[in-house]
Amino acid sequence: MPSRFDEVADELYALPRDEFTAARTERAKAAKARRPDLAKQIGGLRKPTVAAWLVNQVSRRHADDVGQLADLGEQLRSAHQKLAGNDLRTLSRQRNELIRKLSGFASTIAAEAGVAYSDAAERQVEATFEAAVSTPDAAAEVLAGRLSTALTPSSSEDWLAAALAASPRTKTSGPPPKKPAPKKPPEKPAATKPRKDPDAERRRAALDEAREKLASARNDRDEARQAMQELSDRAEKAAAVVTDLRERLDEAVKEERALRKEAFGARKALTAAEKAADEAGRRLEEMESFGRRR
Incomplete structure (x- = not known):
């Protein structure tokens, strides 16, 4: 519950x-x-980056398709254990097709939301879906739809490339085209037990740490870029409002000047009319006064 x-x-x-x-x-x-x-x-919940938000929405809207990533991961690991080269190649192709399909869903969602689906965001979205194939834990995180940052594929997925490269040799039906040997040399499970490097663990840990730092830095960069874009959009809208207000102010100033000019003319006409009325009044009074005297 x-x-x-x-x-x-x-x-x-x-x-x-x-x-x-x-x-x-x-x-x-x-x-x-x-x-x-x-x-x-x-x-403490972090605002998701653009890539993480898009993956979350894809997982919520297309849960069945995202669920296939975990199934493909299980099948790929099983095929690797069995050294089934043909199966590995088929499953790997299916994985690539499914990730492209899910990335297409993310692009559609971004367009609907008015969010820019940049090249960086697309790479992070696809890397996150690749991570879901890489490990069951990453698949569970993606399916939960609560990512705040993009994921990176586990370095343990390197077995896939190695297995695909080695697989053709495991399927040959006859001896390799080399000089016949008196005895068949003992089989060496090179595909399953690579030669151990005493410094491999240290290099792998350093590589994982570097990948995490890179992912974190890219996420911070994308967040900053998104914040800058949002502020730029708001600034452009504000500038448009200012431009509109200035145009309206200019029109109002012109209208004010025209009205003041008309008012000035009307004032002059009023003054003239008042003078004419006064003159006519005086003449009327004079005429009336003259009439009374007669």
Whole structure:
């Protein structure tokens, strides 16, 4: 049974990306009085990057297609263990086709939401779906639809390329075209037991750490780029409003000047009319006075 935190998290990560922060603040504030621990958990939820948000939406809208990634991962690992080269190639092709399909879904969702699906976002989306094939844990995270950052495929997936390269040799029906030997040399499971390198573990750990740092840096960069884009869009809208107001102000100033000019003319006409009325009044009084004297 899902907890209250799970319900709130599902609700938040299903929202449009630009509504996440305000909704998170509101939910945390509502929980603070009765459940301070829940409020702290909610406040700790990170706003998803563009790539993570798109993956979340794809997982929610196309859960069956995303679920196939985990199934393909299991089949690929099984085929590798059996050294089934043809199966590996077929499954790998299916994986690539499915990831392209899911990336297409992400592009559609981005267009509907008015979000730019940049090359960087596309790479991160596809890398996240590749990670879902790489490990069951990553597949579960993707299916949950609550990612805040993109995922990177596990380095353990390197077995796939090695297996695909080695697989043709495991399927030959006869001896290789070499000089006959008196005795068949013992089979060496090179495909399953590569020669151990004493420094391999250290290099792998350093590589994983470098990949994590790169992913984190790219996520931070994408967040900053998205924030800059959002502010630029708002600035352009504000500039458009300012331009409109200036145009309206210019029109109002012109109209004011024209009206003042007309008012000035009307004032002059009024003055002239008043003088004419006064003159006519005086003449009338003179005529009336002259008539009375006679």
